[in-house]
Amino acid sequence: KTALILNGPNLNLLGTREPAVYGAQTLQDVEALCERACLANGFKLDFRQTNHEGTLVDWLHEAGKLHTAGKLAGVILNAGAYTHTSVALHDAIKGTGITLIELHISNVHAREAFRHHSYISPAAKAVMAGFGVNGYALAVAGLAGMQ
Numbered sequence: 001k002t003a004l005i006l007n008g009p010n011l012n013l014l015g016t017r018e019p020a021v022y023g024a025q026t027l028q029d030v031e032a033l034c035e036r037a038c039l040a041n042g043f044k045l046d047f048r049q050t051n052h053e054g055t056l057v058d059w060l061h062e063a064g065k066l067h068t069a070g071k072l073a074g075v076i077l078n079a080g081a082y083t084h085t086s087v088a089l090h091d092a093i094k095g096t097g098i099t100l101i102e103l104h105i106s107n108v109h110a111r112e113a114f115r116h117h118s119y120i121s122p123a124a125k126a127v128m129a130g131f132g133v134n135g136y137a138l139a140v141a142g143l144a145g146m147q
C-alpha cells in the first residue's frame with residue numbers, strides 16, 4: 001500500500017526557512033527520511049509538495065480514489081499555514097474517508113495564537129506536532145499501526 005505524504009506552502013524552503021523553528025534539514029532530506037521509514041514499514045512512498053491550496057485538494061481526491069481501490073495506507077499531511085485557514089482541506093478529507101495524520105514540524109500550540117486552531121484536526125485520525133522533521137518517520141510508524 002502507498003503512504004502519501006503531502007506538504008503544503010513554504011515547505012519547499014525547509015533548510016533555510018526559520019531554521020530555529022524548522023531545523024536545518026531540507027525537504028529533500030525529509031523525503032529521504034520518509035523513504036527509509038516507508039521501507040521499514042512495508043509502504044510504497046509518494047511524497048509531494050505544493051504551494052497551492054487547490055492542488056492539495058486535488059491530491060486528497062486522488063488519495064480518495066486510491067483508498068477506494070484498497071491501495072492507500074493513509075495520508076500524512078503537513079498543510080503548513082493552510083492548516084489554520086482552509087475549510088476546503090477539511091471538507092476534502094471528510095469527503096474522501098481517507099485515513100489522515102496531520103503533521104507539524106513545530107509545536108504549533110507553543111507558538112502564536114493564530115496557529116492554535118486547525119481546520120485539519122477534526123477531520124484527522126491523529127495529530128503529530130513538535131518532533132521536528134523526525135515527526136515524519138514517527139507518523140509513518142503510526143500509520144503502520146493503524147493498518
Ligand code: DQA
Nearest residue numbers: 010078080081104105106115
Ligand atoms: C507548520 C506549522 C504552521 O503553522 C506553519 O504555517 C507552517 C509549518 C509546521 O510544520 O510546523 O508552514 O505546519
